[in-house]
Amino acid sequence: MDISNPSLAVACPRCGLLTPRFLDLCRNCGYKLWPSSYAASAAFQAWRAADPARAAASRYDMEIPQHVELVVDFDAKARELGIHMPPPSRWPFVICAGALFLGLAAIPFSPEVRITLAIIGGLIFLIGVIGWVLVEDVKMYPAESTTSGEAHH
Numbered sequence: 753m754d755i756s757n758p759s760l761a762v763a764c765p766r767c768g769l770l771t772p773r774f775l776d777l778c779r780n781c782g783y784k785l786w787p788s789s790y791a792a793s794a795a796f797q798a799w800r801a802a803d804p805a806r807a808a809a810s811r812y813d814m815e816i817p818q819h820v821e822l823v824v825d826f827d828a829k830a831r832e833l834g835i836h837m838p839p840p841s842r843w844p845f846v847i848c849a850g851a852l853f854l855g856l857a858a859i860p861f862s863p864e865v866r867i868t869l870a871i872i873g874g875l876i877f878l879i880g881v882i883g884w885v886l887v888e889d890v891k892m893y894p895a896e897s898t899t900s901g902e903a904h905h
């Protein structure tokens with residue numbers, strides 16, 4: 753057995769299709785590649801021990817799994833594409849919290865509880881909307897609101 757060969761897959765001598773090298777039977781046609789599963793496993797362990805990069809490999813793989821970190825910086829990507837991204841905002845969470853209380857007010861509790869919940873929810877909701885639309889938006893587009901006198905959205 754050639755330990756230095758990094759390949760985890762091998763072409764089956766009978767069907768010619770690629771199959772995991774350290775399984776005793778060909779995955780495609782069942783051809784016996786190893787005298788026993790035990791021998792195949794022992795060969796695999798010797799192969800894996802030969803190189804630390806092979807530690808993540810499995811006998812059932814056709815290639816060593818590569819750990820690829822898929823992190824996308826959308827802000828950088830947007831700048832690259834010339835797309836204007838609004839700065840991250842906390843106001844939508846406030847609006848959602850208000851909507852939660854308004855939703856609770858829809859549950860048939862006693863009228864006093866429902867009115868109280870509706871007032872709390874309405875207030876939080878309004879604060880969120882005012883903060884998002886009037887405070888933050890004006891900060892984001894100062895030139896536009898001063899020149900035209902009204903905000904365009």
Ligand SMILES: [Zn+2]
Nearest residue numbers: 764767778781
């Ligand atoms: Zn085969």
